[in-house]
Amino acid sequence: MLSIEEKQKIEHEISLVPSPKNACIEALKIVQHSHGWISDDSLKDVADFVGMSTAELDSVATFYNLIFRRPVGRHVILLCDSISCYVMGYDGIRDHLYTALNIQYGQTTADGRYTLLPNCCLGTCDRAPALMIDNDLYRDLTVEQLDEILSKYT
Amino acid sequence: MEKPLTQHIVPGRQPLSLKEYEKVGGYQSVRKILKEMTPTEVQELVKDSKLRGRGGAGFSTGLKWSFVPMGPEAAQPKYLVANADEMEPGTFKDRVLLEGNPHQLIEGMIVASYAIQASISYVFLRWAYKLAAHEVTKAMHEAYEAGYLGKNILGSGFNLEMHLHTGVGRYMCGEETALLNALEGKRANPRAKPPFPQVSGLFGKPTIVNNVETLCNLPHIINKGADWFMQLGLTDDAGTKLYGVSGRVKTPGCWELPMGVTIRELLEEYAGGMQEGYLFKGLLPGGASTDFLVEEHLDVPMDYASIQAAGSRLGTGTMIIMDDQTCPVGFVHNLQHFFAQESCGFCTPCREGLPWVEKILLAIDRGEGKPEHLTTLDFHTKYLGPGNTFCALAPGAMEPLQSALKYFREDFERHIHEQHCPWSKTKAWQPSI
Amino acid sequence: MATIHIDNKAYDVKAGKNLLEACLSLGLDLPYFCYHPAMGSIGACRQCAVKVYRDENDTKGKLFMSCMEQVRDGMRVSIADMEAKEFRAHIIGWLMTNHPHDCAVCDEGGSCHLQDMTVMTGHNYRQYRFDKRTYVNQYLGPFLNHEMNRCIQCYRCVRYYKDYAGGKDLDVFAAHNHLYFGRAEEGVLESEFSGNLAEVCPTGVFTDKTLKQHYTRKWDLTMAPSICHHCSLGCNTIAGERYGTIRSITNRYNGEVNGYFLCDRGRFGYEFVNSAGRVRKPLVRSQLPEATDKHTALEAAASAIKAGRVIGIGSPRASLESNYVLKKLVGEDNFHHGVADLEHDLVELAMGILRDGSARTPSLREVEKADAVFILGEDLTNTAPMLALAVRQSVRQEPLLEQVSKANIPVWQDAAARGLVQQDKGPLFIAHYTPSKLDELATHTHFDSPDDIARLGFAVANLIHPDSPEVREISDQEQALAQQIADALMKANNPLIISGTSSGSERVLKAAANIAQALAAKEKSAGISLVMPECNSLGLAMLGGHKLESAFDAVLNDYADTVIILENDLYRRANTVALTRFFEKCEHVIVLDHLHNATTEQADILLPAGTFSEADGTLVNNEGRAQRFYQVHATSDELQESWRWLTELGTIMKEEEISNWVGFDDVQKAMAHEVPALQGINRVSPPSDFRIAGQRIPREPHRFSGRTSMHAGFNVSEPKPPVDPDSPLSYTMEGYRGQPPSAAIPFFWAPGWNSVQSTAKYQQEVGGHLKGGDPGLRLLEPTGTAPFSVAVPQRFIPLEGHLYMLPLHHTFGSEELSNQAAGIMQRIPEPYVAINAADAVQLKLSDGQLLSFSIEGQVYQLPAKISQTIPSGTAGMPNGLPGVPFAELPAWAILNRDIKWKQQPQTTF
Ligand SMILES: Cc1cc2nc3c(=O)[nH]c(=O)nc-3n(C[C@H](O)[C@H](O)[C@H](O)COP(=O)(O)O)c2cc1C
Ligand code: SF4
Numbered sequence A: 001m002l003s004i005e006e007k008q009k010i011e012h013e014i015s016l017v018p019s020p021k022n023a024c025i026e027a028l029k030i031v032q033h034s035h036g037w038i039s040d041d042s043l044k045d046v047a048d049f050v051g052m053s054t055a056e057l058d059s060v061a062t063f064y065n066l067i068f069r070r071p072v073g074r075h076v077i078l079l080c081d082s083i084s085c086y087v088m089g090y091d092g093i094r095d096h097l098y099t100a101l102n103i104q105y106g107q108t109t110a111d112g113r114y115t116l117l118p119n120c121c122l123g124t125c126d127r128a129p130a131l132m133i134d135n136d137l138y139r140d141l142t143v144e145q146l147d148e149i150l151s152k153y154t
Numbered sequence B: 001m002e003k004p005l006t007q008h009i010v011p012g013r014q015p016l017s018l019k020e021y022e023k024v025g026g027y028q029s030v031r032k033i034l035k036e037m038t039p040t041e042v043q044e045l046v047k048d049s050k051l052r053g054r055g056g057a058g059f060s061t062g063l064k065w066s067f068v069p070m071g072p073e074a075a076q077p078k079y080l081v082a083n084a085d086e087m088e089p090g091t092f093k094d095r096v097l098l099e100g101n102p103h104q105l106i107e108g109m110i111v112a113s114y115a116i117q118a119s120i121s122y123v124f125l126r127w128a129y130k131l132a133a134h135e136v137t138k139a140m141h142e143a144y145e146a147g148y149l150g151k152n153i154l155g156s157g158f159n160l161e162m163h164l165h166t167g168v169g170r171y172m173c174g175e176e177t178a179l180l181n182a183l184e185g186k187r188a189n190p191r192a193k194p195p196f197p198q199v200s201g202l203f204g205k206p207t208i209v210n211n212v213e214t215l216c217n218l219p220h221i222i223n224k225g226a227d228w229f230m231q232l233g234l235t236d237d238a239g240t241k242l243y244g245v246s247g248r249v250k251t252p253g254c255w256e257l258p259m260g261v262t263i264r265e266l267l268e269e270y271a272g273g274m275q276e277g278y279l280f281k282g283l284l285p286g287g288a289s290t291d292f293l294v295e296e297h298l299d300v301p302m303d304y305a306s307i308q309a310a311g312s313r314l315g316t317g318t319m320i321i322m323d324d325q326t327c328p329v330g331f332v333h334n335l336q337h338f339f340a341q342e343s344c345g346f347c348t349p350c351r352e353g354l355p356w357v358e359k360i361l362l363a364i365d366r367g368e369g370k371p372e373h374l375t376t377l378d379f380h381t382k383y384l385g386p387g388n389t390f391c392a393l394a395p396g397a398m399e400p401l402q403s404a405l406k407y408f409r410e411d412f413e414r415h416i417h418e419q420h421c422p423w424s425k426t427k428a429w430q431p432s433i
Numbered sequence C: 001m002a003t004i005h006i007d008n009k010a011y012d013v014k015a016g017k018n019l020l021e022a023c024l025s026l027g028l029d030l031p032y033f034c035y036h037p038a039m040g041s042i043g044a045c046r047q048c049a050v051k052v053y054r055d056e057n058d059t060k061g062k063l064f065m066s067c068m069e070q071v072r073d074g075m076r077v078s079i080a081d082m083e084a085k086e087f088r089a090h091i092i093g094w095l096m097t098n099h100p101h102d103c104a105v106c107d108e109g110g111s112c113h114l115q116d117m118t119v120m121t122g123h124n125y126r127q128y129r130f131d132k133r134t135y136v137n138q139y140l141g142p143f144l145n146h147e148m149n150r151c152i153q154c155y156r157c158v159r160y161y162k163d164y165a166g167g168k169d170l171d172v173f174a175a176h177n178h179l180y181f182g183r184a185e186e187g188v189l190e191s192e193f194s195g196n197l198a199e200v201c202p203t204g205v206f207t208d209k210t211l212k213q214h215y216t217r218k219w220d221l222t223m224a225p226s227i228c229h230h231c232s233l234g235c236n237t238i239a240g241e242r243y244g245t246i247r248s249i250t251n252r253y254n255g256e257v258n259g260y261f262l263c264d265r266g267r268f269g270y271e272f273v274n275s276a277g278r279v280r281k282p283l284v285r286s287q288l289p290e291a292t293d294k295h296t297a298l299e300a301a302a303s304a305i306k307a308g309r310v311i312g313i314g315s316p317r318a319s320l321e322s323n324y325v326l327k328k329l330v331g332e333d334n335f336h337h338g339v340a341d342l343e344h345d346l347v348e349l350a351m352g353i354l355r356d357g358s359a360r361t362p363s364l365r366e367v368e369k370a371d372a373v374f375i376l377g378e379d380l381t382n383t384a385p386m387l388a389l390a391v392r393q394s395v396r397q398e399p400l401l402e403q404v405s406k407a408n409i410p411v412w413q414d415a416a417a418r419g420l421v422q423q424d425k426g427p428l429f430i431a432h433y434t435p436s437k438l439d440e441l442a443t444h445t446h447f448d449s450p451d452d453i454a455r456l457g458f459a460v461a462n463l464i465h466p467d468s469p470e471v472r473e474i475s476d477q478e479q480a481l482a483q484q485i486a487d488a489l490m491k492a493n494n495p496l497i498i499s500g501t502s503s504g505s506e507r508v509l510k511a512a513a514n515i516a517q518a519l520a521a522k523e524k525s526a527g528i529s530l531v532m533p534e535c536n537s538l539g540l541a542m543l544g545g546h547k548l549e550s551a552f553d554a555v556l557n558d559y560a561d562t563v564i565i566l567e568n569d570l571y572r573r574a575n576t577v578a579l580t581r582f583f584e585k586c587e588h589v590i591v592l593d594h595l596h597n598a599t600t601e602q603a604d605i606l607l608p609a610g611t612f613s614e615a616d617g618t619l620v621n622n623e624g625r626a627q628r629f630y631q632v633h634a635t636s637d638e639l640q641e642s643w644r645w646l647t648e649l650g651t652i653m654k655e656e657e658i659s660n661w662v663g664f665d666d667v668q669k670a671m672a673h674e675v676p677a678l679q680g681i682n683r684v685s686p687p688s689d690f691r692i693a694g695q696r697i698p699r700e701p702h703r704f705s706g707r708t709s710m711h712a713g714f715n716v717s718e719p720k721p722p723v724d725p726d727s728p729l730s731y732t733m734e735g736y737r738g739q740p741p742s743a744a745i746p747f748f749w750a751p752g753w754n755s756v757q758s759t760a761k762y763q764q765e766v767g768g769h770l771k772g773g774d775p776g777l778r779l780l781e782p783t784g785t786a787p788f789s790v791a792v793p794q795r796f797i798p799l800e801g802h803l804y805m806l807p808l809h810h811t812f813g814s815e816e817l818s819n820q821a822a823g824i825m826q827r828i829p830e831p832y833v834a835i836n837a838a839d840a841v842q843l844k845l846s847d848g849q850l851l852s853f854s855i856e857g858q859v860y861q862l863p864a865k866i867s868q869t870i871p872s873g874t875a876g877m878p879n880g881l882p883g884v885p886f887a888e889l890p891a892w893a894i895l896n897r898d899i900k901w902k903q904q905p906q907t908t909f
C-alpha cells in the first residue's frame, strides 16, 4: 500500500506531465526513497497508481541502475569503478571493502547495514578514487580512511 | 584572463544567492532579451557568437535552435532541457557549474527558452549530484520568487516553468533522445533521428536539449555580444571552456581557460605535470569516448578543429591521463566494461559487440589472449562506427579502443605473446558484475 | 514513383516507402529482423544495412539501415557492396554470440527467419569463443513455449504484443546484453492474440506449444489453404497435417482480411480435430454397439428418408456446399436453419442492412484505416477478435494523419510515429452493457441496456441526418453524447459503425444501420461492419431457409417425421424441453457431425462429417466475402465432407440432379446457378482441373521427408498417393514449384526464405495485396434502397422480480468447436452470471454466491459475478460456455423465490 504522503507526492508529479505513466520513474523514486527498494508489492502499487501494468513498469524499473528491485542494506555504498578511479587504484579500496564488510559487489552485509555496488564515474575524477554512501560523497580515498568512514553509518 | 563562467565560483564557498548574483550583474541578460530582443534575434546572436555545444558533439547552438518551429503555428508547448546528466567517465565540469553557480544555469536556460519560445524547461540531473540538486532547487525557488520563472516573467508576457528531474542512473540518459525517453518515464533507449527533437522531442513536442556548460555561456553572450565571445578563444573556436585533468598528475582539477590552450599547458601548468615516479604515456582529451592522443600531440590546442585534426575529439574537454604504470590493455578494458554495461541494449552491434570486446580485453589482460583476438577487435572498431549503430554510444566506445590499438599495439601484442600482463604483478582488473 | 539505382540497375519503386520495403517488394534478397511489414521499422537490429551513395561520383558510400531510409528519387544504393555484406554477416555473428545453436532440437528449425538470414548473409564460422549467457524460461500458459536463450533481441515480440495488440503482460526487462523478453512473472499470457508471437518472433523463443505436443517440421507437413471456422471474420489460415492429425494452424496472409495475424481461438482451436470425442465411424443405432461401414449407413439413411417425410436442419458452421446439398436433398420447403430463431432473424436483418443499405462493409484492412469508430453492442475482443485488433489500429489513424504527416515522418518509422503521437487517439465510441478490452482506447464508453444503446444510436443518426427518426425523452446527457459522437463521425474521412448480432437486439442493429445510412446520405464514405454469430451465418442466410421453430412444428404437427441434422448441436440452439419433445416425435434422426455431442446422442444414424481440415467448402464471412477452404489430407471413405455424404445419399435415392454431381465443382456450379445471391461463387477458387504448366499445386514442400517410410509400419510398399478430385492441389510434394493463384496457396515458401517471412515474395508489394489479388469474392455491395428504420425503442424499464438476461461472450468458451481444443479448454472461464452491483446489494448477493432464476421454465443456478457496468435490472449470461445451459437471449429471467429476495418488498410473479 502506498502511504498517503507517497500518494500525494506522486499526484504532484503526475500533475506536471501529460499522462500519469510519464511520472512513473518519479513515482518509483518516491517509493524507493521511503522503502529503500522496490518490492514486487510496491511495484504493483505504483503500477496501479499510475495506470500501468506491472510488466510495463518493471520494464522501466529494471532498465535503470539505481532502481533497486532487490532489498538493499540500510546504507548503499556506490564505489566508482570508472577510468580515473581505476587509474588511481580504486581496486585497493574495493578489496578492502570486500574484506572489511565480508561481502562482494551486489551483496548486503549479514547485519543488513551495507550493500556494496559498483558505480559508473561519480563525476569527481580529479579527486579519485571516490565512493558514495547514501548521499555522502567521499573522495581522495585511501584504504586507511575506510574503516572510519564505515563506522559512521549504523 | 576572462573567466565568465567561473568568475563567481569560489571552491569551498556557497554559491551566490539570487540577491548576490543580481548584484554582480545576474539576470541582466533576461531583462535585456525580454525588453529588447525578439527570439529570432537571440537565435541569430548566438549563431553569430559561434558557440558550439559543450556536451561533446560540438554542434553550433544557434543553428540547432533554428530548427525549432517558430510562430503561432508551431506545436505547443515547447521544451528546453538542460542536460546535466554528466556521466561520461573522466568528466566533472558541469558539476562545477551546477554546484558553484546554479543561477547562471537558470539564467542561461531562460535565455535559451526565450529564444525557442519554450514554456517548460527541465534540468535533467544525474542522481549522484546531490549537492547540485540541493543548490539548483534552492536557486530555482529563488528565481520563481523573484519572478524570473513562472508566468509573465518581468511583465513581458513570457512564461517559463522549470522542473528538476534527477535521473536513476544510466549513462544513456545523457544522449539527448534517450534523455527525453527517460523524462517521459520510459526506458532510456535513444530515438531515431530524424525526427530531430527540435521537431518531435519531449512528449512529441519541439524540444532543445543543451549541455549545462553551453547554457551557462548564454547570459554572457547576450550581455557582451558575439564579438566579445569570439575573441575569448585563442583559436578559431569561440569562448572559454572548462577543461579538466584527472589521473596521475600532481594537481588534478578543472579550470576555465580560453578555448584553444594546448594540452601541454593544461597538463604541465595547470595540472602540475606527472606525479613523481610516473611518466606520461597517453591521454583521452575529452572523456572516455575520445581517441587517445600521445606525446607527439602535446602541443595541440584543445579546440574542436585541432583535436579533430590530431585524430581525436574535444568531447567534454576533460582529459584523462594514462601513465606508464597503467596497463593500456587494462585501461581500455575498464572503458569497454563501462560501455558494455551502459549499452542500452537496443541495437545489435553495441549490445553484443561491446561485451565481446570486453571479454577479449579481459582475456588479453589475463594472459589468455590469442592473435586472432586483435582481428576481432579491429573489425569491431571498423563496424561499430558512427551510423552503423543506432546512437553514438558504441562509436564513442570504439574511439579509445581503435586509437589504443594504433598507439599501443605492441603492448597488446606483448600480452598475447607473453601470455601475461607485463604490468601486473598480481591479477588483472576484475570486472564488476 | 521514384527511380532508384540498386547495384547500378535502375528500378521504379513507390515513393514514400522505406528502402528495405522497396528492395523486398522488388523481390531482392535483403536480410532484416526488427522490421515487420505490419509494425514498421525501428532500426534496432542493424541487419538490413546497405551502402548508400551521395551521387554517381561517390564511390565510397556509407552504410545505412535500409529500413530507416525513405526512398528518394535518384537514390543510389548497393546491396552487394563488400563492406555492406561484411557488416551484415557480422550482425549475424553478433546475434549468434549467445545463441544456443540448437536448431536440431528447436521447433523453429526449418522455418526459422534467423536460419534463413544466417545463410543469406553467408556467416558460416563462429568466432566468438567465450561463455554464452543463459536465461531461465517462463511458463506462459497452454499456447506458447518460451526459450529465451534463442532470443536475438529484435524487439518484435514486445512491439507486436504491447504496441500493436495492446497486451499488458509481456515486456522487455533489464538492459544491455541482459535483456529479457517475457512476463514480469511466470503465468498465462493474457492477450487473445498471443499466438502470433510464434510467427512474429524470428527465431524459436516463442513457439507453438500445441504443435510441440505432436511436433512436425514445417517441411514435413501436408498443408492446405484453409479458413478459420471459429468466428464470422473468416481469417485465412494454413492447416498442417501429418499422420492423419492436424499439427498446427498458421496465418495465411490475406491483405484484405487478416493480414499477418490470427487470434488464439483461431490458431489453437484446431485441436478439436484431434479430439477423442470425434465421430470417426458411421453408426446405425439399431445395430449398436458395432460401428458400421459406409454403405450400410448410407442404405439405412436412404431407406429412412424414403420411408418417412424428411426435413433438413442446416448449420451456420457448415459450408455452403453442405448446406446446399442438404437443401436440395430435402427440398426447399423442408430446409431449416439450425440456429435459434432470434439469431435467424438477426442475421437476416444484418444481411438486409449490408445488401440494401447505403454504406459499404469494409474489409479488416479497411477497418484499420477508419478514423472514427462507433461500436454498438459488441464486445469485439470476444465476438470477433481480429476485428478488435483492427479497431486497435484504427484509433491511431486520426493522430497519424493529423500529426505525423504534418511533421513529415513516414508512418513506417514506428518509434518516431509513436513518439510523436504519444497517447493521442482518434475518436472511438463504444456503447455496450459489458466492458471490453477496447474500452481503454475509447474516447468514451457508454454502458446501457440494448434498447438504450439503440436509442443513443438513433439519436446519433438523427443528429447526422434529420430523416432518421427523432428519439423522444432522451436525457440531456445522452443527447450531448450523441452530439459528440455525431460530430466525430462527421469530421472523419472514413467513419465506421460496428455492430452485430451478439447482443441479440434487432433495435441495436437498426440503429447502427441508420447511423451508417445517415452518414452515407451526407456523402460520407462511411462503413458499417456487422459481426455475425458464426463462420458461415451469412452464407446460410444467403442460401435461405426456414426457422428452427418451424422445423419443430413440422415434426410436432406430424408434417414430418424424419430429420437430417447437419453439423449442428441443437442443444446449443434451443432449450432442452423443446428438443426433448422434438426428438421424441422424430421417427428417424440422421446426424452428420464431427464431434459427439448431445445431438449425436439422439442420432439413429450418425455419419462422420469431415472437419474443416478434412473437407472442401466455401464460407461467407461477415463482410460477405466467400472464401474457399481446402481439404488438408485425404481421409478414409468413412470420414468425408457432409456434402459428399449427402450427394451419395441423393445418388442412392436416385435424386436426379444430385446423382449427376460427382465432385465439389459440380455442387458449387449448381449452387451458383440456382441461388442468385451466390452467383459467381465458383470464381472464388480455381476449378479442380486447373493446372499450371500441366501440374497440380503440391500440398507438401519439396523437402517433405519420410514419404516412402512413414507408413512402413503397415505396409513397406509405397502406396499410390491419393488423388484429390475436388481441387487442383495434390496430396504430395510433386507439382508446380512456383506460386499458385492466391486463393490456393498451401504454404509460403521461397528459395532462401523458409520462414513465414517468405510471404513477402507472394505480395505485390510488401505488406500489400497478394499477387493476383487477395483471395475471396465479395458477394454483397449495398444497393442503397432501404429506407431509414423508424423502430426507435422505448427506454428500458426494469421489471420487479425479474432480470433482463443479456448474452455475454468469451473468446475462449463461447464457440462450440474450439471449446473441445485441449489448449483452449484451459482458458475457458468458469460459469457465472453477471449482475449489477447495486442490484446485488438489493438481492443481498455477494460475489460467487449462487443466483437462481428461470427462463422459459428452465431453471438456472449460477455463481454471481458482480459487475459495475451491466445496467440495473439486467444481468449477463455467458453464451455457450461449458456448464451454462442454453437459453435464447436476451430474455426475461424470473428470480426464484428462495433467495433472499423475499426480504425485499413483496413482488408477485
Ligand atoms: C551515450 C551518450 C552520452 C551522452 N552524455 C551526455 C551528458 O552526460 N551530458 C551532455 O551534456 N551531453 C551528453 N551527450 C551528448 C548529448 O546527446 C547532446 O549532444 C548534448 O546534450 C547536446 O548539448 P549541446 O548541444 O549543448 O552540446 C551524450 C551523448 C551520447 C551519445
Ligand atoms: S549504440 Fe548502444 S547505446 Fe546506442 S542504441 Fe545501440 S545499443 Fe543502445
Ligand code: FES
Residues within 6 Å of the ligand: C020, C031, C032, C033, C034, C035, C041, C042, C043, C044, C045, C046, C047, C048, C049, C065, C066, C067, C068
Ligand atoms: S530491419 Fe532494419 S535495422 Fe532491423
